[in-house]
Amino acid sequence: MLQIKNLTVSIHGKPIIKGLNLEVKEGEVHAIMGPNGSGKSTLASVIAGREVFDVDQGEISYMGKNIFDMPAETRAREGLFLGFQYPVEIPGVSIANFMRTAINEKRKYLGLDPLTGAEFLRLMEEKKKMVEIHSKLTNRSVNEGFSGGEKKKNEIFQMAMLEPRLAILDETDSGLDIDALKVVANGVNKLRKKDNATIVITHYQRLLDYIVPDFVHVLLDGRIIKSGNKELAMELEEKGYDWIKKETANDAV
Amino acid sequence: METTHTSLLKDKFLELYQKEQEAIRGQATPLVNRIRRHALARFRENGFPTTRQEHWRFTDLSPLLNTEFAFDFSNQSRNIDVDKIFTCDVYDLDTFSITLLNGWFVYKHAPLTRLADGTIIGSLAKAMEIYPAIVDQYIGKAAKTDQYEMAALNTAFLQDGLFIYVPDGVEVEKPVQLINIVNADHPVFLQPRHLVIAGKGAKLTLVHCDHSLTHNISFTNTVMELFAEQDAVVDHYKIQNKGRNSALVTNNFFHQKRNSRLSSNIITLNGGFTKNIMDVSISQPDCVSEHYGLYLVDSNQHVDNLVNIDHMAAQSRSDQLYKGILDDEATAVFSGKVLVRRHAQQTQAFQNNKNILLTDDAKANTQPHLEIYADDVKCSHGATVGQLDPEAMFYLRSRGLCERTARQMMMIAFANEVVQKISIEALQKRIQNMVEKRLKGELSICDQCVLHCNSKEPTTFNIDLSKL
Numbered sequence: 109m110l111q112i113k114n115l116t117v118s119i120h121g122k123p124i125i126k127g128l129n130l131e132v133k134e135g136e137v138h139a140i141m142g143p144n145g146s147g148k149s150t151l152a153s154v155i156a157g158r159e160v161f162d163v164d165q166g167e168i169s170y171m172g173k174n175i176f177d178m179p180a181e182t183r184a185r186e187g188l189f190l191g192f193q194y195p196v197e198i199p200g201v202s203i204a205n206f207m208r209t210a211i212n213e214k215r216k217y218l219g220l221d222p223l224t225g226a227e228f229l230r231l232m233e234e235k236k237k238m239v240e241i242h243s244k245l246t247n248r249s250v251n252e253g254f255s256g257g258e259k260k261k262n263e264i265f266q267m268a269m270l271e272p273r274l275a276i277l278d279e280t281d282s283g284l285d286i287d288a289l290k291v292v293a294n295g296v297n298k299l300r301k302k303d304n305a306t307i308v309i310t311h312y313q314r315l316l317d318y319i320v321p322d323f324v325h326v327l328l329d330g331r332i333i334k335s336g337n338k339e340l341a342m343e344l345e346e347k348g349y350d351w352i353k354k355e356t357a358n359d360a361v
Numbered sequence: 362m363e364t365t366h367t368s369l370l371k372d373k374f375l376e377l378y379q380k381e382q383e384a385i386r387g388q389a390t391p392l393v394n395r396i397r398r399h400a401l402a403r404f405r406e407n408g409f410p411t412t413r414q415e416h417w418r419f420t421d422l423s424p425l426l427n428t429e430f431a432f433d434f435s436n437q438s439r440n441i442d443v444d445k446i447f448t449c450d451v452y453d454l455d456t457f458s459i460t461l462l463n464g465w466f467v468y469k470h471a472p473l474t475r476l477a478d479g480t481i482i483g484s485l486a487k488a489m490e491i492y493p494a495i496v497d498q499y500i501g502k503a504a505k506t507d508q509y510e511m512a513a514l515n516t517a518f519l520q521d522g523l524f525i526y527v528p529d530g531v532e533v534e535k536p537v538q539l540i541n542i543v544n545a546d547h548p549v550f551l552q553p554r555h556l557v558i559a560g561k562g563a564k565l566t567l568v569h570c571d572h573s574l575t576h577n578i579s580f581t582n583t584v585m586e587l588f589a590e591q592d593a594v595v596d597h598y599k600i601q602n603k604g605r606n607s608a609l610v611t612n613n614f615f616h617q618k619r620n621s622r623l624s625s626n627i628i629t630l631n632g633g634f635t636k637n638i639m640d641v642s643i644s645q646p647d648c649v650s651e652h653y654g655l656y657l658v659d660s661n662q663h664v665d666n667l668v669n670i671d672h673m674a675a676q677s678r679s680d681q682l683y684k685g686i687l688d689d690e691a692t693a694v695f696s697g698k699v700l701v702r703r704h705a706q707q708t709q710a711f712q713n714n715k716n717i718l719l720t721d722d723a724k725a726n727t728q729p730h731l732e733i734y735a736d737d738v739k740c741s742h743g744a745t746v747g748q749l750d751p752e753a754m755f756y757l758r759s760r761g762l763c764e765r766t767a768r769q770m771m772m773i774a775f776a777n778e779v780v781q782k783i784s785i786e787a788l789q790k791r792i793q794n795m796v797e798k799r800l801k802g803e804l805s806i807c808d809q810c811v812l813h814c815n816s817k818e819p820t821t822f823n824i825d826l827s828k829l
Binding site: 156157158159160163179181183184185189192195196197198199200201206207209211213214218266270290328342347 | 679750752753755756757758759760761762763765766767770771773774777778
């Protein structure tokens with residue numbers, strides 16, 4: 109579904125991702141872990157289509173297509189979803205109106221008829237229940253005045269509405285208390301299907317107690333330096349990133 | 362510097378006054394004529410405002426005055442059947458509607474209507490004849506002709522316009538709608554004069570629409586004096602949708618007494634040149650004064666909003682929110698001044714102006730200004746000039762919205778903050794619709810008009826959404 113080969117990315121001439129390889133297949137959940145500044149969020153942004161970064165080398169193919177041929181909105185319509193680390197506040201745009209427009213633009217792209225008002229409302233009610241958000245949130249302006257937890261729940265709600273093939277959740281756990289974390293994780297788990305995939309980007313192992321990954325990758329200084337299964341996350345939590353730095357340094361010797 | 366043609370036009374006005382004095386004075390009361398002479402002296406002294414004046418620093422009138430204008434001091438428009446050239450299409454807006462054509466009250470039903478509750482609505486010229494005592498009690502009391510040059514000019518030539526008197530305790534149920542139409546086949550200079558009085562505890566909603574049904578050059582210089590007596594509630598909406606060749610200067614003087622509530626909302630959708638002056642005097646305590654504005658301009662249109670609020674008394678609140686979207690080479694000016702005098706303790710005054718520029722050539726000058734002499738107040742001011750938030754744009758696009766849709770959505774949201782302040786639902790919906798059409802490039806100034814543009818190409822002003 110997603111193949112990243114030898115990806116090198118910089119911003120204003122400063123290299124951030126330095127030759128990264130990753131493959132994600134249908135039905136899989138990957139966790140990318142790493143300390144601050146290792147390039148986790150940059151990776152998510154580049155896949156989603158943020159334009160401030162320069163891709164110096166490498167390729168990303170998504171569903172067999174070169175992702176760099178598509179602007180951000182086309183990637184979204186092709187089923188890619190980015191859950192933002194810092195969801196943006198957009199005063200005056202209601203979540204309902206935003207989602208209805210997003211869904212109908214996607215449907216238009218796929219050659220489907222737009223949802224009617226009633227169909228949309230039904231879908232919205234269903235998804236709200238699924239991700240356990242209370243009813244009034246969707247009448248409000250996008251993220252405006254939301255608490256940290258509400259913002260992240262809203263990301264998961266949008267994900268549920270858009271039913272992506274590949275969802276990338278960028279530090280969705282940051283700033284959440286344990287109850288909000290459970291709600292978010294529950295939402296993600298309910299949305300898991302055989303033919304979709306999820307990349308969970310996180311700093312801590314905590315989220316992975318609730319969203320169990322098939323693969324764990326450790327990102328350090330722009331490279332994936334170690335991959336493994338969920339045991340790796342536990343080990344990392346126990347021993348810290350310094351341990352893995354040393355270990356890879358020893359490997360190199 | 363006073364340019365040659367502005368001083369020529371000034372001379373022409375002074376000359377016209379001499380020549381047409383009898384017609385201009387008409388049936389005006391002796392007091393009105395005294396005020397008129399005083400204002401004329403001011404105009405003789407000061408002439409037209411220039412960019413040296415603080416209120417006009419970024420707005421140059423002189424190129425607009427370089428035209429051979431025609432004047433109508435004897436009301437040639439009186440008997441035109443206005444329904445034939447214009448109908449307002451806000452269908453579900455049930456209003457008491459009044460039309461001014463080229464500055465003159467159109468005698469559709471009667472020049473003055475006295476409702477059962479004592480409310481008087483109609484022509485100012487007629488009111489000076491029939492209710493001189495009411496007119497004299499108020500006229501000229503709010504308009505600061507010494508301070509505002511264009512108000513002096515209007516006062517020197519005041520003849521007709523809208524007159525509303527709402528007696529104490531009367532709530533006027535239907536909004537009063539004033540439709541100000543300019544329609545002439547030659548350049549005209551018009552000076553309508555409005556006097557609006559809301560008595561103690563009275564309630565009034567006024568919707569003031571400025572339209573031009575002509576592609577010809579026109580210059581409208583209007584003065585409105587509005588008095589809100591104790592406990593009165595007045596909502597005032599202005600919708601400005603005028604042609605590229607029209608210039609509009611509105612001088613609005615509001616006087617508020619104890620515990621009165623006043624709101625104004627100016628929506629400028631189009632207009633070659635627009636200058637709105639809102640001058641508010643809060644002379645007694647416990648008032649609320651809210652002033653909102655939205656301007657959407659493109660090509661080389663220019664809009665200038667000046668808001669002056671004078672807090673003379675304690676425990677009042679004033680709020681200003683003006684927002685604008687500028688495309689192409691459009692220019693906008695906002696100057697907001699709040700003066701809090703020494704005795705105006707516990708004043709709350711807020712001021713905010715936000716501008717979005719869609720091109721590098723569009724320009725916004727914004728000057729929020731607070732002058733505070735009281736020590737127990739809560740005041741704030743803010744101004745922004747910027748582009749659409751690129752983070753928000755990316756957020757919307759990452760959900761599948763194309764750039765154009767994302768930009769429209771954000772601009773409409775930006776504008777809606779002002780539109781949502783409109784409390785008449787039908788009007789709010791209608792204006793929201795007009796704003797959305799305007800931002801999608803679908804609104805023509807001829808949208809309002811049934812007949813006129815059959816003969817001409819509709820003029821549309823597209824805010825080009827592909828630019829940023």
